[in-house]
Amino acid sequence: MIASWPCPASHGDTASEFAQVFDSDRAHRLLIIPALFDEANRLRRLTVEVMRRLNLAGIDSFLPDLPGCNESLQPLEQLSLADWQGAMVAAARHFRATHVLAIRGGALVVPQSLPGWRYAPVNGATILRQMLRMRILASREAGRDETQGSLLEAGLAEGLELAGYRLAPAMIATLQDATPPQSSQSIIGQDMIGGSPLWLRAEPDEDREQADALAAVLAMGITL
Amino acid sequence: MSDDTDGQLRRILADVLGLKAEHVAAFDAETGLFGHLPELDSMSVAGLLTEMEDRLGFIIDDDEIDGELLETYGSLLAFAEVKRAAAG
Incomplete structure (x- = not known):
């Protein structure tokens, strides 16, 4: 229900x-x-x-x-x-x-x-790394070269779409450091x-x- | 250490790709991975690499990921052994 x-x-x-x-x-x-x-x-x-x-x-x-x-x-x-x-x-x-x-x-x-x-x-960092990698591999297939470092930097400034989810800078920042x-x-x-x-x-x-x-x-x- | 890495890598492949243990146990150095296993597509590559990092204890740089890395089971195992030795 x-x-x-x-x-x-x-x-x-x-x-x-x-x-x-x-x-x-x-x-x-x-x-x-x-x-x-x-x-x-x-x-x-x-x-x-x-x-x-x-x-x-x-x-x-x-x-x-x-x-x-x-x-x-x-x-x-x-x-x-x-x-x-x-x-x-x-x-x-x-x-x-x-x-x-x-x-x-x-x-x-x-x-x-x-x-x-x-x-x-x-940990949040593991989830984030996995999603960054999916994006990097997909971009590479499309002929675009992205790195975890540059994506994170852009994400912390303006937000970032990962695995179809539009993540806010605050979401990325909190995920990076989050542990249960x-x-x-x-x-x-x-x-x-x-x-x-x-x-x-x-x-x-x-x-x-x-x-x-x-x-x-x-x-x-x-x-x- | 190398036997240990071999066994763990087979377990990771079985877990990530949903393969039967017998199937993965039959892999040899020449067994083709990417382009040969329908279960291994670009989505599952990300999961495979992240799981290798977590269970084998090293970090894989973006520029280490290329076509050759996932060409055969032998090439993937050799990569994992070198990374593990370097991570000490």
Whole structure:
């Protein structure tokens, strides 16, 4: 089901954002912070499959759009990681989350006050390097020579389009230095899930066994 | 160290390209990569290189990425071994 939630926007306004939800007003309520940028597309299927399994296990779950991504109408080119962090805190409050799961770069914007998990958390610099490289390789095929250094410099001054996402100077600056914050949230490594990481695949894929394993870790942690 | 690099590089290729372990285990130095494996397109090259950096512990400069690097499994492994030795 799709629900909407009020998200803080610029100048003290509120924007209406969407979330994919399984909400039966149950006691256990898991907020899921999606992976960032193109990784979110590659992991969306796994994420929703995990939500389906949690629903059957009696757990509500909520997957909000990050402002400027997916169905969101907010201008991504004006946002930074701090805006996403504020948005996820607002989503946690609106959906009355009792737990949180942050996926990959979602760990950079996770509300730290909630108990929960981080699945394969990653530094902002790694995400940025990967997207810069995709752009450099694509440009090279088109006969244009770009370097990470020159792209970063331009991006920090004027913003930059990477992997189809228009990133603000503030987004690039905050990504460069962002590491998942210290917290008591547990880390779920790929070794606990088995199989090979789906965010690495160039094409979105799914894996039933991985969804089973991830849902089992979460369901046991939430209901025990 | 070289056996270790070999094993890790095969694992990275399997993970990034979604190939079966048996398929990757059968690669030899002459096995063609870019242009031979349909799974390895320019989008997945970026992921492959970034994953090599993270798991093998070195940084790949933009100007080190050329057609020869990904021509065969042997050329990619030789590159990884040299980079690892240099990273110490």
